[in-house]
Structures are given as structure tokens and as C-alpha cells.
Amino acid sequence: QITLKESGPTLVKPTQTLTLTCTFSGFSLSTSGVGVGWIRQPPGKALEWLALLYWDDDERYSPSLKSRLTITKDTSKNQVVLTMTNVDPEDTATYYCAHRSITVVRGAFDFWGQGTLVTISS
């Protein structure tokens, strides 16, 4: 059974760096075709993709946020970490991590964490 869970601060001050951790189970990020992505959703708004990390360490980022994002993994801990620098109140959102399988569902996000709400405010 695949599960993912996001963790991190609920409140961050503007200009600070936000670090979020996705802890997963039921799959390995060393398996060919597997990836973990981060997606966010501001209150009352649509989903926005942020970043994606593949089994082969390939990293992909949203072009509009690329300069502020870093995605890394700790395979031994089954974790994927997203770092966002210089946060702004517009970064207030629920942040989700999700499992992506190229082989099973052609690359869609088939399993999602519950999400974590991060508020950017002084």
C-alpha cells in the first residue's frame, strides 16, 4: 500500500526559506519509472505543480518557480524534501506530495499525501 505524508512548518515569515518533507512508504524511489512530485493549492484556488524528482535523480521544476526551488531525496529514509527560498504571502497554500508512475498510470499522480497548509505571514 502506497502512502505519502507531508510535514513541515505551518507558519513561515516572508523572505525566509520553507522546507517541506514528504515521507513515503509502499514504494521505492530507486524503482525505474517512479517519481515524487510536489503540488500546491492556494486557498480556494487551483492546483499548481512545483517540482518532480525521478528515480534516476532527474529533477524537474516549474519554470516560474525554478530559481526558488530545490528538490532532493533521502532514499534510505524514504523521503523527498522540497526547499523554497525567499517565500512571500502569495506562497500561502496547501502543499501536497504525490507518487508518479510512468509505467502504471502513464505518469499521472496516482497517490497523494493529505497535504499540509503553510501560511506565509509576519
Place this chain on the structure above:
Amino acid sequence: EIVLTQSPGTLSLSPGERATLSCRASQNVATTYLAWYQQKPGQAPRLLIYAASSRATGIPDRFSGSGSGTDFTLTISRLEPEDFAVYYCQHFSTSRQTFGQGTKVEIK
């Protein structure tokens, strides 16, 4: 960059009615890379359809996806009470993911 436009923004229907949701891409996309998600308030999105027309595991057969090129459709044949939610389409590639702005299906 591919932009996905969903219509209508809100669909007001009664249980038992048919729902037809549209997702239009700004340029041709491969059907392999088009998915639909359902999101209920306070919950994470749930994958309904991948590769434009394949139902994900456990998804009832009242949900169906179709389309090609730039025009894609999610159809719910007979709305059940639990189907009232927001629906998003998504295009994905190795390097980029794009979501539509969503269609809310509400009880009339």
C-alpha cells in the same frame, strides 16, 4: 507552455443527471499525457482517469474520459451524491505538469 482551459467553471446538476466537463489545451497534446482528478473539500485530489480514457483503480464505470488533440471530456453518466466536487484536468510530460483551473460540479 501548454495551457489547459476547463469549462464550464461551475456545473449545477441534480443527482442522476449526466455531467459533461470540458478541458481544452492550447496546443495538441498526446492522449497518453492527459489525466483527470476529483477533489472534495478538505481532501487531496484523487486520480480518476489517465491516458485520457483509462479509469484508475477503483474508479466506478460511471466516470469516463474521451478526446484527443486539443479537446478532452470527462463524463459522469449518472451523478451520485458523492460525485459533487471539483474536477481538474492535467497534462504532463517528463519536464512539465500543467493543471486546468477546475470545474465545480454542484448540486442544483
